[in-house]
Amino acid sequence: MKIINTPLCAAEIGSLKAGEEVFLNGIIYTARDQAHKRIVNSLGKGRGKGREIPFNLKGAVVYYCGPTQTPKGRIIGSCGPTTSSRMDAFTVPLLRKGLKGMIGKGSRSPEVRAAIKKYRAVYFVTYAGCGALLSRHVKSARKIAYHDLGPEAVMELKVENFPLVVAIDSLGNDIYERG
Amino acid sequence: MRDLKAGKITQAVEELVRRASFILRKDVLFVMKKAYRAEKNIRSRNILKAILDNAEFARKENLAICQDTGMPVIFAYLGQDVRIRGDFKKAVNRGIASGYKKYSLRNSIVQDPLLRGKPVFSPCIIHTEIVPGNKLKLILLPKGFGCENKSRLKMFNPTAGINQIKEFIAGAVKDAGPDACPPYVVGVGIGGSADYSAVLAKEALLLDISKRPSKLEGLLLKMINKTGIGPMGLGGKTTALAVKVLTSPTHIAGLPVSVNISCHALRSAEVVL
Numbered sequence: 373m374k375i376i377n378t379p380l381c382a383a384e385i386g387s388l389k390a391g392e393e394v395f396l397n398g399i400i401y402t403a404r405d406q407a408h409k410r411i412v413n414s415l416g417k418g419r420g421k422g423r424e425i426p427f428n429l430k431g432a433v434v435y436y437c438g439p440t441q442t443p444k445g446r447i448i449g450s451c452g453p454t455t456s457s458r459m460d461a462f463t464v465p466l467l468r469k470g471l472k473g474m475i476g477k478g479s480r481s482p483e484v485r486a487a488i489k490k491y492r493a494v495y496f497v498t499y500a501g502c503g504a505l506l507s508r509h510v511k512s513a514r515k516i517a518y519h520d521l522g523p524e525a526v527m528e529l530k531v532e533n534f535p536l537v538v539a540i541d542s543l544g545n546d547i548y549e550r551g
Numbered sequence: 552m553r554d555l556k557a558g559k560i561t562q563a564v565e566e567l568v569r570r571a572s573f574i575l576r577k578d579v580l581f582v583m584k585k586a587y588r589a590e591k592n593i594r595s596r597n598i599l600k601a602i603l604d605n606a607e608f609a610r611k612e613n614l615a616i617c618q619d620t621g622m623p624v625i626f627a628y629l630g631q632d633v634r635i636r637g638d639f640k641k642a643v644n645r646g647i648a649s650g651y652k653k654y655s656l657r658n659s660i661v662q663d664p665l666l667r668g669k670p671v672f673s674p675c676i677i678h679t680e681i682v683p684g685n686k687l688k689l690i691l692l693p694k695g696f697g698c699e700n701k702s703r704l705k706m707f708n709p710t711a712g713i714n715q716i717k718e719f720i721a722g723a724v725k726d727a728g729p730d731a732c733p734p735y736v737v738g739v740g741i742g743g744s745a746d747y748s749a750v751l752a753k754e755a756l757l758l759d760i761s762k763r764p765s766k767l768e769g770l771l772l773k774m775i776n777k778t779g780i781g782p783m784g785l786g787g788k789t790t791a792l793a794v795k796v797l798t799s800p801t802h803i804a805g806l807p808v809s810v811n812i813s814c815h816a817l818r819s820a821e822v823v824l
Contacts, residue, residue, distance in 0.1 A: 406667070437618065438618060438619075438657065438659075439618050439657070440614075440615045440618050440620060440655055440656050440657040441652075441655040441656065441657065441658070442655060443613070443614065443654075443655040444655075446614075449614065449615060449618065449655055449656075449657075450609070450614050450615035450616070450617060450618040450620075451618050452617055452618050452619075454619070454697060455697045455700070455730050455731065456730075457730055477697075477729070477730065477732065477783070478728065478729045478730030478731070478784065479728060479729055479730060479784070497729075497783065499598065499601045499602075499605070499783070500732045500783055500814075501602065501605070501616070501617050501695075501732040501814050501815050501816045502601050502602060502604075502605035502617075503605070503614075503615065503616070503617050503618040503619075504605050504608045504609035504612065504614040504615065504616060504617075505601060505604055505605040505608050507614065508608075520669055521669070521670075522658050522669055522670040522671075523618075523657050523658060523659065523670060524670070537783075537785070547785065548728070548729055548784060
């Protein structure tokens with residue numbers, strides 16, 4: 373099986389085909405509804421308190437995930453993907469700023485699909501509803517921003533052989549597009 | 552009259568939280584295994600295998616089956632000869648909050664739906680029914696919200712044909728598509744009123760899905776599995792594991808139909824006190 377690494381480079385992204393299964397190694401950032409809203413609200417507003425983007429978007433991979441609390445003695449709790457389409461409204465501005473990968477579950481809007489093609493990015497899905505199993509692929513985890521959001525805080529995760537399926541590739545091919 | 556201390560209820564609910572979150576229901580496991588054996592599409596088979604492995608790992612390691620440990624919903628069937636000593640609602644919510652904290656589950660509840668705010672563990676939703684007897688039965692259904700978001704309610708005309716109703720139910724599943732963690736269990740409530748049909752649709756998710764389906768349930772399951780959505784939406788014949796229908800008397804002027812979809816991680820646990 374193909375192994376890819378973060379940050380994602382153009383050649384790697386270009387080689388991925390919709391439907392292909394890959395393993396991901398490296399750093400990914402969790403962000404879901406409220407974190408997306410905050411990041412997009414901060415874009416283009418310059419520096420200042422509360423306006424910092426929590427991580428470098430260039431080449432970054434975000435994971436639509438809000439894990440459970442971390443049980444004693446573990447790196448992370450159950451940590452599967454949440455429904456990606458809720459992030460559709462915030463995704464295009466992030467792609468414009470250099471975001472290259474997204475991991476979630478389910479389909480995306482035509483606007484997101486077009487932007488993925490335009491900015492040469494990639495959308496992955498992973499085993500939905502298998503958060504216990506996926507926690508084994510997380511080697512370190514720390515909250516880096518928006519602590520007040522609880523499980524929606526932004527976390528930096530180091531993952532190893534994180535199992536993914538390419539759902540929309542950089543040419544805009546979409547495994548969920550029907551007809 | 553039989554006295555039941557509120558503290559006992561708190562304890563029992565805490566244990567329900569553990570069982571429901573870590574241990575996948577027996578009937579769900581049974582039907583999932585059957586689907587795994589029957590699935591021909593290799594990728595779909597692998598996904599069903601991952602779901603089974605996930606359930607096994609969660610149970611062994613005391614980990615939540617899914618990170619969305621749900622909006623906790625309690626169905627309480629209270630015997631009319633039981634006298635609760637203490638505050639029932641508080642007792643239930645204490646058990647929910649302490650259980651979710653103790654077992655490191657997710658704080659997914661915001662106190663204000665508009666202002667949102669910092670997520671916490673409770674309160675849960677409580678549906679209470681008074682029944683004969685001197686026992687209290689509690690069922691906890693931690694409902695994931697990815698699938699709850701795909702719920703549907705339609706007020707049909709009383710003259711509507713069964714095919715229109717079937718199309719509506721299968722249509723709700725098609726709309727959910729790959730988004731809400733298929734293979735699904737589809738709860739349907741037919742009759743009653745707008746609000747009551749929605750409760751029935753959720754209550755239908757408590758029924759044993761390994762039991763033989765009714766004629767309507769069987770037909771709906773066939774229809775839904777023909778959509779080809781499949782596990783994780785990647786194709787195959789297992790779009791739903793089961794369809795469960797509850798019906799109720801209704802008004803001459805209407806025919807309410809509610810659909811409540813559950814992801815494959817259909818979790819619930821019950822206790823009788």
